[in-house]
Amino acid sequence: MPGHVGSDPAVVVGRIVGAFGVRGWVKASSFTDPVGNVIRYIPWTLRQGDTERRVDVLEGREHGGCVIVRLQGVDTREAAEALKGFEVTVRRSQLPPPAPGEYYRVDLIGLKVTNLNGVEFGEVVDVMETGANDVLVVRGERERLIPFVQGEFVKSVNLAESRMVVDWDPEF
Known part of the structure; x- marks a missing residue:
């Protein structure tokens, strides 16, 4: 089953919503609080259906309630647009421990x-x-x-x- 690696499951932390600019940057909605935390959890695994692709975030920042990021190996607007709709997942072990009484x-x-x-x-x-x-x-x-x-x-x-x-x- 995609997303599970032993007891370290994949956690959806965002979604690619489109391309940003012409140099391959992607715009992603973030499900983290604060929004910019999604950039810190690297590497990302991009998932759509049974397709998974591991990528490193080279740089990124918050932008208008979302984040924009430059991903390794994504160098053109066309390559960025091809990722639209992919979920951004990370391993559960990449996340910080929740506060007492809180749970992921x-x-x-x-x-x-x-x-x-x-x-x-x-x-x-x-x-x-x-x-x-x-x-x-x-x-x-x-x-x-x-x-x-x-x-x-x-x-x-x-x-x-x-x-x-x-x-x-x-x-x-």
Whole structure:
């Protein structure tokens, strides 16, 4: 499966949105906070479908809410335009450790979820971003959508044991 290397999965940190100028620079949307952090996580792996390409970022900067970067081996506008739509991924190990009580979405995928009474709901298969808060997609005998609100619904997260305990009615 593209994107997985043992226990160091690929994390999508941006997307190439087009070419910038005529010398091969690309413009990328960044999913990092702050936006410019995406430039620090090198090398990048550009991914579209089953196609992956490892590239080094030679230089870059923030520009209008995105970043513009010069990638090794991309020297023309045409080469830059050919990358439009590619996801920018990095290995999970390239990211800094999250602050206490914070988690990268990729770290939550695969956690086994039970409620306070020990009822097993299945495992986290996705984390959806909504306006108010993230929502866990938990799949077991059926799919459940559980708001990722620590303290209220999410009572504990144990990455070492790959477990999460939630305060959630099994009928929901």
